[in-house]
Amino acid sequence: MNEKHAAPDVTGLIHHPYVPPAGFAAPQPGVFKASTVYFPSVAAMRQFEWKDKSAYTYGLHGTPTTYTLEERLCALEGGSQCLLVPSGLSALATVALALLKTGDEVLIPDNAYGPNKALAEGELRHYGISHQYYDPMDPDDLSARMNERTRLVWLEAPGSVSMEFPDLPELVRRCKAHSVTCALDNTWGAGLAFKPFDLLGDGLLGVDISAHALTKYPSGGGDVLMGSIVTCDAALHLKIKLCHMRLGLGVGANDAEAVLRSLPSVALRYAAHDRTARELAQWWQAQPQCAQVLHPALTGSPGHAHWQSLCGQGSGLAAGLFSVMIDARYTQAQVDAFCDGLQLFKIGYSWGGPVSLVMPYVLQTMRQRRSELLQAGTLVRFSVGLESISDLREDLQRSASEHLPLI
Numbered sequence: 461m462n463e464k465h466a467a468p469d470v471t472g473l474i475h476h477p478y479v480p481p482a483g484f485a486a487p488q489p490g491v492f493k494a495s496t497v498y499f500p501s502v503a504a505m506r507q508f509e510w511k512d513k514s515a516y517t518y519g520l521h522g523t524p525t526t527y528t529l530e531e532r533l534c535a536l537e538g539g540s541q542c543l544l545v546p547s548g549l550s551a552l553a554t555v556a557l558a559l560l561k562t563g564d565e566v567l568i569p570d571n572a573y574g575p576n577k578a579l580a581e582g583e584l585r586h587y588g589i590s591h592q593y594y595d596p597m598d599p600d601d602l603s604a605r606m607n608e609r610t611r612l613v614w615l616e617a618p619g620s621v622s623m624e625f626p627d628l629p630e631l632v633r634r635c636k637a638h639s640v641t642c643a644l645d646n647t648w649g650a651g652l653a654f655k656p657f658d659l660l661g662d663g664l665l666g667v668d669i670s671a672h673a674l675t676k677y678p679s680g681g682g683d684v685l686m687g688s689i690v691t692c693d694a695a696l697h698l699k700i701k702l703c704h705m706r707l708g709l710g711v712g713a714n715d716a717e718a719v720l721r722s723l724p725s726v727a728l729r730y731a732a733h734d735r736t737a738r739e740l741a742q743w744w745q746a747q748p749q750c751a752q753v754l755h756p757a758l759t760g761s762p763g764h765a766h767w768q769s770l771c772g773q774g775s776g777l778a779a780g781l782f783s784v785m786i787d788a789r790y791t792q793a794q795v796d797a798f799c800d801g802l803q804l805f806k807i808g809y810s811w812g813g814p815v816s817l818v819m820p821y822v823l824q825t826m827r828q829r830r831s832e833l834l835q836a837g838t839l840v841r842f843s844v845g846l847e848s849i850s851d852l853r854e855d856l857q858r859s860a861s862e863h864l865p866l867i
């Protein structure tokens with residue numbers, strides 16, 4: 461064959477002998493992508509143990525990138541083992557599937573993240589696992605509902621959308637008194653507002669599991685879906701890890717890298733979201749269209765005292781979320797028009813990104829019971845981004861004066 465048209469050495473392109481020098485060091489950890497990982501020998505393949513992260517066996521079971529992110533998330537939350545999953549919701553679902561079997565019961569706060577309740581009403585019920593919704597603001601209600609079939613209690617602080625802050629240490633004590641595993645959806649606290657495994661700061665009281673939607677603050681970009689499951693108990697971790705492996709859950713290396721890149725700034729971003737949210741929540745308190753502002757750091761918001769004792773060191777820490785109960789004299793159509801009229805606040809789900817979001821909710825369809833802590837009205841949830849406070853305030857002011865006329 462003509463030398464000019466010789467076939468390329470494809471084998472050489474695949475099995476190239478070059479090995480880059482060791483010792484590369486830079487701010488960001490490397491992005492390792494793999495389904496297959498190589499074993500140096502058959503003997504090594506038979507011997508390698510992936511469960512304790514002492515080796516690599518298959519991309520789904522871990523790479524240097526995912527191991528690194530897991531360890532950093534343990535540091536964020538004060539745990540000792542971590543599993544990564546493809547979304548916050550899959551963190552909640554994996555915990556339930558790992559710990560519950562036919563005949564068991566799970567207790568869920570009535571103000572929990574909606575899809576966690578939908579999982580109980582759907583797949584869990586279908587598998588013969590029952591559920592009850594408890595009043596998170598009444599620890600006696602939780603205790604009264606625990607029975608010999610209760611295997612898992614979900615906790616959330618504050619509750620989704622309506623933002624009531626429960627007495628978390630007391631709810632955990634009630635679970636411990638009944639020897640029932642308690643799992644916290646710690647997306648709001650993010651490992652920053654309080655320490656889930658050391659609630660009182662004395663090392664004596666903590667949740668068993670912290671599930672976290674990394675989609676929100678750890679990602680911080682509104683562009684990644686991921687979740688984590690952190691524990692301090694090796695046996696509990698292994699039980700969930702085996703289920704996680706059998707379900708085939710994993711995360712992409714580029715997404716893990718995006719979270720690793722955002723993680724160093726998470727505390728700064730969280731504090732900035734908090735500052736703006738509190739200012740806007742206080743502004744709403746002075747508006748005549750507003751019947752109630754739901755933000756745990758505001759005096760008078762349901763559970764404020766519980767927030768104060770758990771997160772209130774100094775001026776305390778809270779995430780960038782709050783809800784406003786628009787007075788009942790305004791119609792749903794007027795409230796919807798107010799949301800549509802906002803320019804900087806986009807209409808969208810989720811939170812923790814740079815862009816402020818707004819979402820009206822019909823609370824009656826989301827709760828088993830009506831809470832006496834909530835005023836009548838139409839609820840609008842705000843997720844505050846990183847824009848300037850005065851621009852956001854102006855946006856609210858303009859749309860409110862256009863669409864919620866003083867009556």
Ligand SMILES: Cc1ncc(COP(=O)(O)O)c(C=O)c1O
Pocket residue numbers: 547548549550573620645647648673674675685686687810811
């Ligand atoms: C409290 C809470 N937990 C879990 C999730 C689920 O996270 P993801 O969107 O990553 O599934 C959300 C999402 O909004 C949430 O608000």
